[in-house]
Amino acid sequence: MRAFEYTSPKQKQQAIGLLGTQWNDAEVLAGGSDLLSLMKDDIVHPKRLVNVKEMEELHGVSFTPSRGLRIGALTTLVELSQTRNAREHYPMLADAAGDAASPQIRNVATIAGNMCQRPRCWWFRNGFGLLAMGPDGKSLVLQGDNRHHAILGNEGPAYFVSPSSVAPVLIAYGAHIRLFGPKGARELPLEKFFVIPKREGEREHDLRPNEIVTEILVPPAGSAVKSGHYEVRQKEAFDWPYATASVLLNMNGDNVRSARIVMGRVAPVPWFSAEASQALVGKTIDEEIANAAGAAAVANAKSLGRNKHKIKLAQVAVKRAILRAAQGGQA
């Protein structure tokens, strides 16, 4: 790891001042579970770390029936998974947070860090850049072993998959993210926070180098809502899923009034599937309907050569998440 300056401000404004205007001037240190790996592997080498853990206002989870859940940026995955209001009102959020990574990582990793973690693309992690271009300007991903790479949103030049399995859940619930920067606070729907970079040097988040995440807001789920989350994962624990699907159904009796279906680990961003969501509207869920929605979710998917299995696995994840939602309890 390269030498860096360590700072630990107590106020948001101070933190913003300490962050730079360019990536690599500084990085935000929260749980550090991803950042330290990136620094040890020399993938990022910030001159300064800005520890944000001393900022009280970034901690804590609160819930009101009218406004929903407010998750402080520094809430750890284990805290979130054990918060009673999250378990009761947003069960698939608590489950996804409690199922990510390993207990050791969940104890330190924060929800904001989970949103801001960098892709696990194995060229990126080996120092070939986020877009993994070879010296001849051709994509290493397209020429190489792309078994874990994107099947949707993969027109290029970005082919990595968004790593978080929690972000798709939050997006299904309609969460917003709040950021703080030199011009004050701004808020955006979480799905807009994730962007597909077009050139090397760009990042995969709508976050400026001198902004920090302060909180995530999840609206009330409503009483007629059912939810289901499914991860296709080979190992029982501590394994990156092949595909995930998070499904929120707004019910009208036995019929689906509207649906939000978000897939994870299939595209450079969490992938909201309008096609799959639309396929459920007005329907009573059964195996066939769920399968058709799964097929709709991957209708535009495209293999890069070695990742054809992910199309099938994403389809199955969507189908199973829908069935889980239909069979499962409220919200």
Added chain:
Amino acid sequence: MATYHWPPEDKRTLIGKDVSRVDGPVKSSGRAKYTYDLVRPGMLYGYSVRCPYAHAKVKSIDTSAVERMPGVKAVLVINGPGKEIFWAGTDVVGVAAVDEPTARDAVRAIKVEYEQLPHLVLSEKEPDLGEAEKSEWYRVADKETTGDPASAFQQAEVTHEGHYGTPVIVHCCLETHGSIAEWPDSDHLFVHISTQNVPGMGEQIGKAIDFPASNIHVHQDHVGGGFGSKLGVDPWGLAAPQLSKKAGGKPVKMMLDRAQELEAAGCRPSAYARVKVGAKKDGTLIAWDSYSWGTGGIGGGGSPPIPYLLTQTLPNWQKQHVNVINNIGPARAWRAPNHPQACVLTLCPLDDLAAKLNMDMFDFLKKNINLFEPRAKVYSEEMDIANQLMGWKDRWHPRGDKTSGTVKRGLGMAMHTWGGAGHDSNCDVNIHPDGSVEVKIGTQDIGTGTRTSILLVAGDTLGLPIDGIKLLIGDNQYPLDSASGGSSTIGGVSSSTYEAAVNARSQLFARVAPALNAQPEQLEARDGKVQVAGDSGRSLSWKEACSKLGAQSIIAHGSHHRQTNTDLTGSGVGGVQMADVSVDTETGIVKIHKMVAVQDCGLIVAPEQAKSQVLGALVMGVSYALYEEKVMDQTTGVMLNPNMDFYRLAGIGDVGELSVHLMTGPGYDERGVIGIGEPPVVSAGAAISNAVANAIGVRVPYLPLTPERVLEALENANGVEGEQA
């Protein structure tokens, strides 16, 4: 020369008894110090410039920027200009600095220019034999014919042909490779090293740096995994003493990081094959033909011993093997070298042949059991026990679980052999007048329970509890032992310890006999006493007995040599394993319900630790069957998964129920002590692959059995409905 025999079963007090591992508490509490944990006084940290290319020539090296860098104490060119580099991650220049960040800064400041050369890092694709004979990337390594395979195939009533294989995997030692080297004075080198070979390391280092081996002191208390990859000295292991010398003798610690460990510290060669087998309608196996290929890295390496277990008995077979000469890192012994590959390449096609014959694999193997001589009886007995433990005969179904639902269940089996005779070993047992006892032996405990085993033998022989004996191992100043490889340790150390303890006991009896008014031959050492056998009235406590030594300690020696004919240790074991799996046919995910391992290893010294070896082997077996693969990038030549995110190992939730049975009693005990470290890892891959085929009705040709491979096999089978094997 005296001959030695293990005591009969009714006389054994500790040998063959379950005890907890003596170093369990220090290991599980973190008090055990591995080489990686040690901090020597004034220690410097070593790191190295590593070649980023899979094949290159070093053109120039510029170290000027670091020679005056504060904190940098030594720079050593390891591969100078003109040297050819054969895999990415090869050490080019080593540095030693006051701390790790400075060493890394120094490495970044060194400029090396390379001329890139063409590389090959893959090996899965079947090479065309004609091209292989001409290409620099391939070498025809083995062509063998026995009998007349062509006419045997003509007589065959059922034949099967298919592809099988297993990829390059790595050892993934949790304690990475490395050492700490220091020069107490210019004539003496002291090395702490993470190794399976404390006794041989001094000579290996001495030869390489032209320094007398006798002046190299090597020490190691614990090693965090070796699996065959820590038998020899490594470039970084030679850099450390040279950097230390340049730094005025200060200790230099050179341990690999995780990426280096996975990239450059050893590969298990891949093995792929197109196999054709033929049988009579009654299931009699009569012919084999294989074309196999695999990588041993740049050196080529051996070929898997196929047809596995059958080369001496099957009358008609032929094989050709092609080495893939590629740039992936050094081939190294990996727990039972070549056997897991050979087992997959043989027991999987046989399983497919059995399916084509509409036979249960169990019956097919029993039908052909004579082909598995000289261990047919062992396998047969083990199969019967495995059948009971798995409920095979009650639960087995023909190919393809026909029950409804997407999750299919299946059973598979395989079997294996190994040598495991004891290696050369020397041991001293010292008995002191105050009753204290020391056992000294220059071996190492590579995590197998060697300490516990030595203490059980010594305690049994001297009639003492194991905590009444001080054991000293892990140092080349103790009596010479050998490397822990080939499952040879237990046979070696148990033999030398037993001989030394018997000799010490004889000397003690000679000195104590007059005090008991007896002849030495009448005495026995039991339950902490020295007594006249059959006359408990004439007895001395161990301490009283030792006090008769006056001022002089007993120093007794025992030694075992491989060539010596002894019944203390033997060679040649058999094992049978069964797997019970589920396969989700929509996701291709394989889950293990249960693994059964039945293993023989002769006389068992430490049953609890022997069982642990089998349990660990099953975990490792599940891991390589389902998850492990060294993924290489042909464009850049580098390993894509040099981390534990994507070089995946089985977790405890992935291995299912593990059931282990060790063969003991008549027919087994009298063969002497035989190693068990390697054999139980051999069958797991083939057994699991066979169970998956039994579940889903089609063969997934190559390990690991990942969702992509399982789905592809299912898809291919659906495309040619009805043609499945």
